[in-house]
Amino acid sequence: MSGTKNLSPDTAYILRLALTLLAITAVTALLLGLVNYITSPIIEARNLEKQQEAMAAVLPADSYEAVEGFVPTGQVTALYEAVTGGQVSGYVAEVTSNGFGGAMSVTVGINAAGAVSGVVVTGHEETPNVGSRVVDSPEVLAQFIGLTGTITVNTGENKIDAVSGATVSTNGVTDAVNAALAAAAPYLG
Amino acid sequence: MNFKKQLKEGLLTQNPVLVQLLGMCSTMAITTSLSNGLGMGVSVLIILTLSNIIISALRKIIPDKIRIAAYVVVIAGFVTMVDLLLQAYLEDIAESLGVFIPLIVVNCIILARAESFASKNGVLASAVDGITQGIGYTLVLVVMSVIREFLGSGTFGSGVLNGGAGIRLFPEEYGALMLILPVGGFLTLGCLIALMQWAMGKRKGGK
Numbered sequence: 001m002s003g004t005k006n007l008s009p010d011t012a013y014i015l016r017l018a019l020t021l022l023a024i025t026a027v028t029a030l031l032l033g034l035v036n037y038i039t040s041p042i043i044e045a046r047n048l049e050k051q052q053e054a055m056a057a058v059l060p061a062d063s064y065e066a067v068e069g070f071v072p073t074g075q076v077t078a079l080y081e082a083v084t085g086g087q088v089s090g091y092v093a094e095v096t097s098n099g100f101g102g103a104m105s106v107t108v109g110i111n112a113a114g115a116v117s118g119v120v121v122t123g124h125e126e127t128p129n130v131g132s133r134v135v136d137s138p139e140v141l142a143q144f145i146g147l148t149g150t151i152t153v154n155t156g157e158n159k160i161d162a163v164s165g166a167t168v169s170t171n172g173v174t175d176a177v178n179a180a181l182a183a184a185a186p187y188l189g
Numbered sequence: 190m191n192f193k194k195q196l197k198e199g200l201l202t203q204n205p206v207l208v209q210l211l212g213m214c215s216t217m218a219i220t221t222s223l224s225n226g227l228g229m230g231v232s233v234l235i236i237l238t239l240s241n242i243i244i245s246a247l248r249k250i251i252p253d254k255i256r257i258a259a260y261v262v263v264i265a266g267f268v269t270m271v272d273l274l275l276q277a278y279l280e281d282i283a284e285s286l287g288v289f290i291p292l293i294v295v296n297c298i299i300l301a302r303a304e305s306f307a308s309k310n311g312v313l314a315s316a317v318d319g320i321t322q323g324i325g326y327t328l329v330l331v332v333m334s335v336i337r338e339f340l341g342s343g344t345f346g347s348g349v350l351n352g353g354a355g356i357r358l359f360p361e362e363y364g365a366l367m368l369i370l371p372v373g374g375f376l377t378l379g380c381l382i383a384l385m386q387w388a389m390g391k392r393k394g395g396k
Contacts (some may be wrong), residue, residue, distance in 0.1 A: 017255050023246070024259050028266035035270045039277035046280055125287075127370065 050122065051107075055080065055092045058109030064092060069188060075179040079187075082109070090117060091187060093180035099172035104135060106115035106173060108144075108180035113188035114188045116144045119177060124169075135164075140170075144177050151178055153156030192317055199321030206378075207385045212295040215289050216330060217374035222347045226334030228282040230327025231274070232290060236267045237299050237326075238319030243267075244307040245315035260303045261294070268293045298326060314359040333377050341369035 007015070055064050061082035070079045080095040090111040097104050104124035109117040121135035127177050134140050143160040144151065150157045151166065162170035203305040205211045212233070219225045243263050244251075252258045272290045275283040283290065293299065302322055338344055343359040367373050 013252075017252050020250065020252060021255050021258060021262070024251075024262050028262050032266055032269055035273050039273040042277040043273070046277075130366065 051094075054107040054120045055082070055109070057109055057120050059090050059111065060084075061089050061091050067091070069185075072185060073179070075176065076183040079183055081187075088112070091184040093179050093183055095176040097176035097179070098174045099124055099126050099135070100131045100166070100168040101127060104169075104172055104176070106176035106180075108177050110181060110184045110188075112188070113148075114181070114185065115146050115148045116177060116181070119144045119173065121173065126166075126169050131166050133175060134166050134169040137163075141173070144173075147177075148181065150181075156172050191314070192321075195314075195317050196324070199318075199323075199325035200328060201325075201385075201389070203322075204325045204329065204385070205298045205301075205322050206326055207303070207382050209298075210382075211289065211301055212326065213378075214334040214344040215292065215296060216305040216378060217371055218375070219286060219289050220330055220333040220337055220374060221341065221344070221369050222285075222338050223334050224282065224347065225285055226330040227327070228275075228279075229285055229289065230323070232271055232286075233293055233296065233298065233318065233326055234323025236264070236271055236293055237302060237323045238316055239267050240299055241302055241319035242265045244303045244314055245310060245312045248308045256308065257300075257304075257369045260300060260308075264299050264303070265294045272305055298322065318359065329381065333374070333381065336377050337368045341373060342366050361372070 001101045038189060045137040046124055052064075055061075059082050061084045063083050064080040065083060067081050072078065075097060076093050076095050080092045080094075081088050082090045082092055090109060092110045093110070095106045104126070105122045107120045107122055109119070111117040119141040123143070124131070124135045126132050126135055140163055147158060147160070148164065149158055151174055153170055154160075154161050160170070199205070199207075203209060206213075206216055215229055215233075219229050239262050240260070244260055247259070247263075268291060271282070271293075277291060284359075302318060306318045310318070335345065338347060339358060341364050343357060343361055343364045345356045345358055365373075368377065
């Protein structure tokens, strides 16, 4: 073992293993850092754009500002004030809920009167052609518009109709809307 | 020609999916539309080729005892790069493939080729191996996607052709939903493997 005459052959071998792996890992990390440096602004801008699009779809307003002092609950991850002409015109909540295939992300708009102004599902893992008939369908989601309080599925006064065969997905969206309404309630005069 | 032999192996006699039965998880899960199948296939092809090249180039430097750890680092590095690039530039594909892009790290095809081919052969041969095996994988994914998409939702080429909507061949409500679900993946793959075995057996018998 040239250059390592003070070390026993075993130690030198172990060192060689560790240093080789270290070198490979370091080079990989460096390259990953570089790719991340290039792509992260693009990905961030894309995500922000998508978020703005979803908010504009559920409750059109001039700007959206995070509600001060809002503490995220289990389901509602963010709550925004919609500002139109200097006045608070409603609230937009970003909610995570459980559907049939996994978590779904729902953006809910609530107008100044406390009624739902729009619902958009921004991410989901529902079954194609079953659960997706709920979350991707503007007609189904339009059922929520104008409702207040606690919404139920299929039964009761304040209800929406589930898509047949996709009750769990419908329940997931309804849960999200209810959570959004509950979160915004304290802020509505 | 060596390339010809490797291409034949990748496509037919040593096809990664139909013969080696590697990478089953992604094969079952994502082959529901042409864009998914093609996106996944090309992603694997690129990662497989790059990791084969690097692993082959480093095969004399990497000590035997830590080779698996070294391979996994190289593969995971490329997968993460492709994942980030897809998210930045091809967001639709990144979204529909979702968690299956990061899962390419544990896709057996890549580790299997690193271990059985790239660690024993030169850089050029390993690159060719990555490309041919990748084409074999992509081809099976595309065939499965087309079958499942047609029978399951009645379209051809959704996400790619006709502005993303695909060409509708019959109304959606007549589609066999089962084929879009995971069970359809098993059925389609089983039929394809059977067909493949039958065709190869027939060719052998004819000779």
